Amino acid sequence: MRKFVRSLGNATNGIKHLLRERNFRIQLVIGAVILSLGALIQVDKNDYYWLLFCTFMVLLLEGINTLIEKLADILRPYYDERVRVLKDTAASVVLLGSAVSVLIGLSIILQTIFGSHFAVGLLFGIIILVVFFSLGLFGGGRE
């Protein structure tokens, strides 16, 4: 039992490390806003589970991304093209998870507030994502 409590303490300590990461904090705030909004507008119970799932999926992916970044920094604390590819790929996994979460979240929220067809939210989400991906491609992305 004491060992279990100690493991729990270590894991809680790990969450403190995650909370020091700016991106993790931003995603946590966005998730909290979405979940509060979902509760406020009283989305359907099953839809709320989806919002919860998406929020935690993004946080989990961000946590794994942070692990990979930290590990890479320990093993290769200097410029390395392979580290760049590794980190960019890890970040892209978070981006993909976030993209699908935006689609699901928008679809649920627009459907609940405006009674619109779920496809309207999806379409809206796709437009927003195309704008963001274009910004990423033409703004900062390299290969």
Ligand SMILES: Nc1ncnc2c1ncn2[C@@H]1O[C@H](COP(=O)(O)OP(=O)(O)OP(=O)(O)O)[C@@H](O)[C@H]1O
């Ligand atoms: N050692 C390295 N060698 C080559 N490129 C690197 C290295 N470290 C970082 N980079 C590049 O800089 C980017 C940002 O890396 P950094 O470790 O600062 O992560 P971050 O700013 O916390 O990113 P994220 O937004 O994914 O959390 C990486 O995606 C990668 O393209």
